[in-house]
Amino acid sequence: MTRDSRPRDPYAGRPGALDVDRAFYQRLAERVDDRTLLSRFIVPIRSGKAWVVDAGDLCRIVAIEGPQVGDFTVWSRHNPREHLWAGRSKQLQRAHVTTYDRLWSCLPYLRPLLTITKETVNYGLDEDGAGCHDLLGTWCDPYVNKLLMDVEGFDYFCHSNLVRAIAPYRLTEFDVHDVLNMFQVTGVANDRYFVKPCPAKKGDFFEFLAETDLLCALSTCPFGDETEMRWGPGGPPIANCRPLAVEVYRPAPGHLKGWTPSQPVSYRGLHGLRPSR
Numbered sequence: 001m002t003r004d005s006r007p008r009d010p011y012a013g014r015p016g017a018l019d020v021d022r023a024f025y026q027r028l029a030e031r032v033d034d035r036t037l038l039s040r041f042i043v044p045i046r047s048g049k050a051w052v053v054d055a056g057d058l059c060r061i062v063a064i065e066g067p068q069v070g071d072f073t074v075w076s077r078h079n080p081r082e083h084l085w086a087g088r089s090k091q092l093q094r095a096h097v098t099t100y101d102r103l104w105s106c107l108p109y110l111r112p113l114l115t116i117t118k119e120t121v122n123y124g125l126d127e128d129g130a131g132c133h134d135l136l137g138t139w140c141d142p143y144v145n146k147l148l149m150d151v152e153g154f155d156y157f158c159h160s161n162l163v164r165a166i167a168p169y170r171l172t173e174f175d176v177h178d179v180l181n182m183f184q185v186t187g188v189a190n191d192r193y194f195v196k197p198c199p200a201k202k203g204d205f206f207e208f209l210a211e212t213d214l215l216c217a218l219s220t221c222p223f224g225d226e227t228e229m230r231w232g233p234g235g236p237p238i239a240n241c242r243p244l245a246v247e248v249y250r251p252a253p254g255h256l257k258g259w260t261p262s263q264p265v266s267y268r269g270l271h272g273l274r275p276s277r
Contacts, residue, residue, distance in 0.1 A: 011092060018092060020100050020115065027255065028058065028209060029099075029118040034252040043070075043220050045241035048161030050169055050217040051248070052077055053210040055261040058117065058249040060207040061218065063183060067198035067225035068242040070182040070218050071139045071158040074103065074113050077213040080171055082109045082264075086135045086178035096131025096186070098122070102211075103180065109264040114208040121204050123185060130187030130196055133206065137186055137193060139179045140221065145231050154222075154235040161219035169215060182206055182218075184226065198225040211262040220244050 011018065035058065042064070043049045053059045061070060076082035085106040093101040099119055102112040123132035141159035146152050162176045183206070185196040223229060224240030 020102070022100050024259065025100060025115060025117045025209065028251055029207065031252065031255055035249040035255075036252075038248045038250055040245065040247045043218055043244045043246060045220050045224070045238070045243055046156040046161065046222045046235075048158075048163075048165030048217060048219040049246070050165040050215060051246065053214045053216055053248055054250075055210050055212050055214075056251070056256050056259065057210050058207060058251060059114075059210065059216065060205050060247045060249070061182060062205040062245040062247065063200040063202060063242070064245045065242040066202045067183070067200045068244055069184040069198050069221040069223065069226055070244050071162070071179045071221055072182045072216070072218050073162065073177060073179045074217070075171075075175070075215045076105065076109070076113070077215045080169075080175055080215070082106060083175075084113060084178045084180070085110075086180070090135040093135075094131075095134070095136050096123075096125075097133045097135060097180065103208075105264075108267070111262040111264050112211045113214060113262075114211055117207050117209050119206045121183065121200055121206075123199055126185075126187075126196075128187055128189060128194075128196075130185050130194070132183065132185050132199060134181035134184045134186040136188065137181055137184070137195070139176075139181070139219070140223065145235075149232045151233045153233070156222045156235060158219040158221050161222075162217050165217045165219070166215075181221075184221075195226055195229060197227045213261075218244065218246065 074084050082105045084103055089104045099116050102115045105111055105113050121132050125131050139158040141157050163173045183198050183200040223236045228237055230236045
C-alpha cells in the first residue's frame with residue numbers, strides 16, 4: 001500500500017462551516033450603481049488613518065496613483081480586544097487572500113470580521129509560488145530598523161503610522177497587531193520569506209463587506225511599491241511612495257436580504273478548569 005501523497009486538510013470538519021455564499025457577495029460587488037457613498041478620503045504617503053465601518057457596509061481601498069502597499073488591520077469597534085488574527089485567517093483561508101476570502105478574529109471570538117467582495121489585482125500564484133495580499137509577513141517598524149541598522153529617527157514605518165492613526169480612538173501601541181499586507185507580493189523559498197515589487201496598477205482596488213461593526217486602520221507603507229527594500233537612516237526612498245484612497249459605501253436597501261452580522265463561536269467550555277468548591 002502506498003502512502004497518500006495528497007496534502008491533508010486539517011480543517012475538514014463540519015460540512016459548510018467555512019462555506020461562503022459566493023452569489024450573494026458577487027451581487028454586492030456588481031451592484032455599484034445604487035450603492036450610496038458615505039465617505040471618501042486619501043491616506044497620504046508615509047502616513048496612517050483609522051476609520052469606522054458599520055456592519056453591512058462596504059469598504060474599498062484604491063491604488064489611486066499606481067503601485068503602493070498598504071498595511072491594513074481591523075478590530076471589532078466595540079471591543080478592541082477582538083482583532084484580526086492573521087495566523088488563523090491564513091489557515092482557514094489562504095496565505096494570500098482574494099475575492100470571497102475572509103479575515104477572522106482572534107480567540108475567544110473567532111468569527112469573520114470581513115469578507116472580500118472583490119479585488120482587482122487577481123495575481124494568483126506566480127512561478128516562484130508568490131501571491132498578493134499577504135498574510136505571511138508582518139508590518140515594518142522602527143524597532144527592527146534599530147536592531148538591524150542601529151539607527152533611529154525615522155518615524156514613518158507602518159507600526160508608527162498605525163500608532164498615530166488609532167490614537168484618536170484611545171488605542172495605543174499595545175493595540176497594534178496583525179496586518180494584511182494589501183497589494184504586497186510575497187512568498188517563501190528555501191524556508192525564507194521574500195518580497196516582490198507591488199503589481200497594483202492605477203485604479204486597482206480591494207473591497208470588503210463588514211461582517212460586524214469595525215474599526216479599520218491603514219498605513220501607506222514607506223517602502224511604497226517595494227521595488228527597493230532599504231533600511232537605515234532616512235528610511236526607504238520616498239520616490240517609490242504613493243497615496244491610497246478609502247471609500248465607504250452603503251448597499252441599496254434589499255441587497256442585504258437574508259444577511260446577518262457575524263457572531264462569535266459559541267464555545268462555552270472552561271478549558272478543563274472547574275470552579276473551586
